[in-house]
Amino acid sequence: MSKIEIPTDSLQVGHYISLPIGWTAHPFMRNNFIIKNQEQLTVVRSLGLDNIAVIPSKSKVAVPDTNNEDDLAGADQEEPEIDPDQAWLDELRNGQKRANKAYLQNAEKFRSALTKFTSKPEEAYYSIFEQVNITLQLMFKSADAHSVYVSLEPSSDEDIFFHSVNVAVLSILVAKNLGFSEKECQHLCIAGMIHDIGELKVPQQIRRKPSEWGQAEQNFYQTHPKFGAELIKKAGSFPPEVLPIVINHHELLDGSGYPNQRKASELDKATQLLSIVDSFEHLCAPLANQKRMTPQEAFAFLYKSAGTKYNKLYLEQLMNTLGIYPPGSIVSLSNDGYAMVMSSNPKEKLKPRVLLLEKGKNFSNANVADLTKEDIKINKTVKWDDVPAVLIKNFDPKLRCCYFFDPGQ
Template identity: 75%
Template sequence: MQVGHYISLPLGWTAHPFMRNSFKIKNQEQITVLRSLGLEQIEIIPGKSSIAVTLQADEQLNQDQLADKPQADPKQLWLEELRKGQKRANKAYLQSADKFRGALAKFTSRPDEAYYSIFEQVNTTLQLLFKSSKAHSVYVSLEPCSDEDIFFHSVNVAVISVLVAKNLGFTEKECQLLCIAAMIHDIGELKVPHQIRRKLQEWTSAEQNFYQTHPKFSVDLIKKAGSFPEEILPMVLNHHERLDGSGYPRGVTAKEIDKPTQLLAIVDAFEHLCSPLANQKKLTPQEAFALLYKSAGTKYNKLYLEQLMNTLGIYPPGSLVSLDDGNFAMVMSSNPKQKLKPRVLLLEKGKSFGNANVLDLSKEPQKIVKSVKWDEVPAVLTKNYDAKLRCCYFFDPDQE
């Protein structure tokens, strides 16, 4: 486009500063104004132009447009990628929970279908996990607590277990068996009466004893289904056992608890502490880590516990933290390369999860001072946030 070209604008007369939609360009200033309109195409009419319309002129325009185009803001680019990763992880998590819910509905009436549904889901998850050799960022998905917490708990334990197992060097086959076991380790809880599982008061001794039989219930249901690999049975039966013999249902010690079961036991305990039963106290991830670490080497495999902390980060997704500039934030995803500098969502007055500002602490000057609880954050900042949301974990399935 040059001085002398006759053009026709694809705009209404109120959308540009010229007298007419069609006119001959008289000077360079008009070309500058035309470029500022942001149009991808402008029609040039050769028969009314005083100079020839050439391909060279079109190419020059494209080059000028590229030169004038503002460069993308790197900060905006990583934020967009973070949001995309968060969205993909959230979608993958909900799909996984939904498929698992459907599989459990078939468990007693159509056990073969239930097995193949779970087997397919597990393999899909592992294919996504192992397509990248890098350590995965873990994202949090915030879901309402409900009577279906067994689905969220099972998927959480399965996803976290295989993330940790991969980082520990478990083979894909070992991860497959671990993931299947984690998916159905608590299926026996469905035989525990609702009034016990959802009871707000402390359990009686009889209720406690009945609940502690659920690993045996799980094994019975799995055996009855008849399709699941036998290798998962010890993991399911012993996931509440402890190295020192203080667990249940049989009180066995370390020599009778294989390595995958030791890992499953740690992840299950961590998830239960952060999202407990109705009559138990909810802990922050840091409180859960601290409590578990007190028993590292006695009740829990210390190496596996440390790898869990390494996988989720010092401040796991879903944690509330205070920053050194006085702000409060929620951790949204871990940062495998810089574990003290995760991506966080600022808790600000009038904001919600949908429109809050997000910071990548590896790119910002702010630092985390400490982990905090909901009741330590000023109410004016948490007005639009629900403290009862359950933290659910997944990784970005598109990570290369």
């Protein structure tokens, strides 16, 4: 399929073009499409591209000879029209951008607060408190269930930031759907942000060890909730409701957790919820010496212990909040293709928005699809290793899945 590059100013309605930029950088459904009207032509010309590739064989008008000014004077001037197929994509793009921006702001604020935790604990608390309140105001301004978006970020040695924000955000999304009050969500969100702060006292050679821990290393790691509680007490500013959530977030209903083998009757509802979300997140993005699971595998693993180790109602609500196919899941499609789920769809849980894994594409320029508007169904969830290598050569499976809701909803 031959392409001809022409100056953007020379484009006309009827030209079939191929945009060289990622799907988040333009408002169209695909990178390759025919310009239908003057409105689309105006948008294309506003993208800041000097030249754009045109495919003559798919165009409805001739590709002008850029050396002949007479050929450039006859651009079709059609009346602007609304393309209904664009509405869902505009919604997805804008929601994705807002969610991604909010997530990164939360992670950076939390990172900054933690650097002050030992030297200026009161300042750290107020920084966390402010960010938590902003997040809750955004979440509670809509009574509807929120779509959950995935943001893909490079993994780093500072994974505690990603993990903590993920746990905090998912916990309050589930809590809201369960009917927790805004004050209860505030305490839960603060606890989610700092629940693993005690890990900062665990030596890096243990946390990042790629092989199995010895018993002494396991025992030392399992003291991190107590370390966290000590730091919170020393700070002296945090609400008293936060402390039991932090110290008990690895406790289980049957008393088989740690560090104090608490049972269900000793664990408040916020602790029981945070325990589930923390476990789910750790299964999907584990420590260096643990096996990584897909979201579906993590749900199946946790559900085996529903009612014995984990609160069954809360686990089911987490599954309901993230959807049948949680964001970040890799799925096979009924058209023999593969995709990554980009956002949940509370109204149609079997039909999320997906990013198509296609040959020659990558995360920045891959096509997206709303399965409510496509004659395509999801067959099942799969692992990266199950996707043909030719399709994912340019995709990085090691990117960290981070979750947030659309604050503009």
